[in-house]
Amino acid sequence: MTSSATPAALFPDTPAFASHALPVPGGHVLSVQEYGRPDGLAAVVLHGGPGSGCSPLLRRVFDPAHWRIVCPDQRGAGASLPRGGTAHNRTGDLLDDLARIRERLGIERWVVVGGSWGAALALAHAAAEPRAVAALLLRASFLARPQDVAAFFGPLSLAQLAAELDAPEPAARERAALVWWRREQELAGTHATEPQGEALAAQVDRLRVQAHYLRHGCWLQSPTLLERCEAVPGVPVHLIHGRDDRVCTPEGAALLQSRLRGATLQWVDGAGHDAADAAMVAATVGALAHYASDGRFADGGGQP
Structure with missing residues (x-):
């Protein structure tokens, strides 16, 4: 599947309707912001990096009239404290934090949206807590293999x-x-x-x-992220990937699709790794709008 959508504008940035400072084990305090509407479709946004924090761009691909957009800054990142802290900061800690955030916010299931490292974390989360995940939207997926690094x-x-x-x-x-x-x-x-x-x-x-x-291989080497795909639930999964991505290779996206049951893969021609690329924004906005309307990200198959 190749993106043919015209470039779509980001939605206007709106104030958070709720802000949380969530203490977690190991001395970290997570910053969690909620945008959109409290009764909207629940989605969690997993930023890249690791360490980058949730930027406004990551939430502005959602229509705030339809979504409850949960934006946590992972340990050591963004407004979470301590900034840059690496003690008690491993992938397993981040997965435990997602369970804590869901419990704190009273969310049973959510759509998980992640890009780059956030896509890797999203897959690990879906494998660890399959009942918590309603769907997965993964942009510029990172597989955390030694050759990728x-x-x-x-x-x-x-x-x-x-x-x-x-x-x-x-x-x-x-x-x-x-x-x-x-x-x-x-x-x-x-x-x-x-x-x-x-x-x-x-x-x-x-x-x-x-x-x-x-x-440390992102603590995703045993089992590998591709091996963990076996435990990902059979929910809608949509991959969006730039054909010219030199940070997370297109080969990795095709391999990931082959491991995920029923996953669709949308190629974005002329796009690299930049989430702000106009065609990448259009593909992401379109997929989320499709899901909000129909409960799936795309029509038909997803063969690259």
Whole structure:
């Protein structure tokens, strides 16, 4: 399936109707924001990174008139505290946190929407708690395989960058963050302004969390994420992937579809890894609108 939709605008950003500071074991306090309407279709948004936090873009693909949009910042990320904290911060902790958030908010089942690392976490969540998941919408899926991590870093050394991000000298941490940030920009094909000051400090914290996860295979090696697909429930699953994605390869998306029962795969021509790409936004907005109307993301099959 190839995206043929015209670019769709993001929905206007609306204020959160509820904000939660949720203490969890290990000394972390999660920031959880809710948008849309309290009686809408429940969806949880799982941000990428790890460590990136929920940006406004991730919630603005939902029509707030139809959805209850739950946006948690994962441990060490966004407005959760401590920012950049890696102690008691593993994939298993994040999965436990999702169960706590659902219980706190009184949600029995939700649609799980994730991009990049968020897609990997969404799959792990569906495998761990199949009864909690009504559907999965996965953008630019990351499989967390060793070859995926190696391809991202290319000539760079993850071990060296991770050590420098933990260096006592701020200048060393900032240099490492900029090297990593530039590599991201190169592969994603984006051209953001180079971070400075507080923005650079935030990058250091974000990448410290990401390095912590990537050095440990995101704790998704035994069993692997593909092996966990066997436990994913038979709910609507829709994959959206840019044909030119150099961060999370199209090969990985096709392989993932082959492991997920009945999953549809929507290719977005000319798009890479950038979630803000107009065609990627259109595909995501369209899939969510389709689900809100019909209880599924797409018509027909999903062969690439």
